[in-house]
Amino acid sequence: MFTRNTPLKIISCLLLAACISFGSFIQTSYAEEHLMDFAEKSGFPVKEAYRPKASIVIDADSGQILWEEQPDLSWSPASIAKVMTMYLALEAMEQGKFTLDTTVTATEKYVNISQIYALSNNKITLGVDYPVRDLFSMVAVPSSNVATLMLANLVTDNDEAGFIRKMNEKAAELGMTNTTYFNCSGAQIRAFDGLYEAPGIDPDGDNKSTARDLAILTYNLIKKYPEVLQFTNKPVVTTMENTPYAETFETYNYSLPGAKYGFDGVDGLKTGSSPTGGFNYIATAKKGDTRLIEVILGVGDWSDQEGEYERHLAGNAILEHAFSTYEYKKLLSKGSNKINGKKLILNQDFYGFAKKETEPSFTLTDGKLSLANEYGQVSPNIPAKSVQYREVSEKGSTDKPVKIEKKKAVQLSSTKKEGHNYLAIGILAVFGLLLLILSRVFKKRIAGVRRGSRKASTPLTRLLFSLGILSILSAVGLFIFF
Structure with missing residues (x-):
């Protein structure tokens, strides 16, 4: 029914819709700069070209998320896939299949794989017995593809396709709902020049995962097998020590204390890079009794190798933000x-x-x-x-509402009250919209003066924005509850 208050209702609704839409637009602009803002304050400035495509930080004890940005974006994890291989190897050890002292003998196949230039590797010598503990270090630090395959084949008795199926089964069991593995190391099967055979598996398949899924994997890995950190917490490691086959490797995890971008408390875990994935890494850091897990995906581009370093600036900034924001x-x-x-x-x-x-x-x-x-x-x-x-249970009030017998008086009072409410809603909405417009105008003018500056907001623009949002919320409250 059309009444005298109907136009006021329509105008109020339109104003509220316009204000909320405008406010949402401005809020989005602020949110987009959030990571860049706290990165600058943290002392680890991030360049826009190296902003991660996806990231997440969780509490390693409870699984509570403390930060996330595009956590479910499907991405190529590259050599981070080796973390699942280490998980399954540790699980096999728990089941009694082998120990850290068990050895794997280097065959001609493994020697040939170690000599493929396009793959990250280490030297493998024909006939030499390589202990599992050294294979773990080779996988974790120099990201050796041949050591990863040697470890995987030990788990499944050289059933290379069977190991990949096992990876996918474990991912499903852990709740990694957006992860698919096509190989055990992050390098496509075809890159092994026919030396890695997995019947039924697409040789050109590229592993896919998300920041969330990789955080879930790392959460379970550290919960069940915290000893994995002994292989990831040093900036320099030597494998096959005290033998003629000893090799020394420097970590690619530059956030480890003692490395180029050392961050206090970081003690692992794994980096990864590829043409399809850019530069990625998983970090875990402990301060006091608090341990956090962080996943960074898609920093930079493979054609620009600076991403190998820049991923750690982004990662350090996000870790610093989480540690300083939460307690x-x-x-x-x-x-x-x-x-x-x-x-x-x-x-x-x-x-x-x-x-x-x-x-x-x-x-x-x-x-x-x-x-x-x-x-x-x-x-x-x-x-x-x-x-x-x-x-x-607490005793509630026994007061009963007072009845008003004069129905007509109630209706008149209600009608008058509605009119006043809609007028107040309209005034608040218009006032809020004006404040939002002013905050936007001032921000643009300041940005024009400070050319090249990303951070154009000032205390005045933030105050205008806050007051505008407050006015709009007040109008919404009146509209809904009165």
Whole structure:
């Protein structure tokens, strides 16, 4: 029914829609620069050309995500695929199939693979027995393709296709839902010049994964086999020590302390690069009792080898941001607590990661309390940390609403109130829109003065933007609740 207030309602709706759309546009612009802004403040500035295509940081204990950007982008992990090979080798050792002292004898096939110039490798000498512990170091540090294949063949008794199937089965088991493996090392099978045979597997297949999936893999790897870090935590390693076949390698993980871009606390894990994947790496870092896992994918381009170094500037910046933004602490004490308007009794203290200088919020589900996190968990297979509670009922108010007998008076009052509400909504919406426009105009003018500067916002533009958003939210609140 068309009433006197209908035009006000229509105008209010249109203004709200326009303001929300405009505000969203501006917010997106700010979000796009977020990584670049905190990278500059962290002391690890990132150039736009080397901004990662995808990244994620999680707590290694709980699986809670602390930072993410395009975590589900499908990408070629390159030599990071070797992490799954190490996982399966460690699992086979756990099952008693072999030990770190077990040796693999170098055959003519392995010698020939080690001499393929296009593949990252190390020297392999015919007839020499290579201990598994040295093969692990060769895989982890110089990223040796031949050592990776030697390790994989030990796991599945030279069934090379069987090992690749095993990789995909394990990925599915761990919840890596967007990962497919076509080889054990990150190099396509065809690159091995016919020396790597896996019937039924596409020889030109390029492994695919995501930052999220690789974080899930690393989470499980460190949880189950923390000893893997002994092979990844040194900037320089020597394999086959005290033998005529000794070789010394410098790490490609330049974020390790002692390396070019050393970051305090980093102790692994694996880098990878290829023509299709650019420059990638997984890092794990520990400060105090806190360990974080980070995945960086798609830094730079294969044609520009500076990406090999720049990935570590980006990675260090994101790690620094996560460590400085979050803290692990006691969030609630055992016993009585008031949460979400309810009185709860917790059966133990509750600890978790929360942003510094902010009040954490919580979710209550099926008698369990957990931390509400803007990014959530890295995988549904890894539930959020929680604590059991019981709710204590409190007596509510017995006051009853007062009846107004004069129905006509109520209708008149309601109509007048609606008119005032819609007028207030319109004023707030227009005011908010004007503030947003002003913040945008001032930002452009400042950007014009500071040519070449990415950071054009000032305290004034941020204040105008904040007040504009506040006005719009107030209008939305009036529109919905009154």
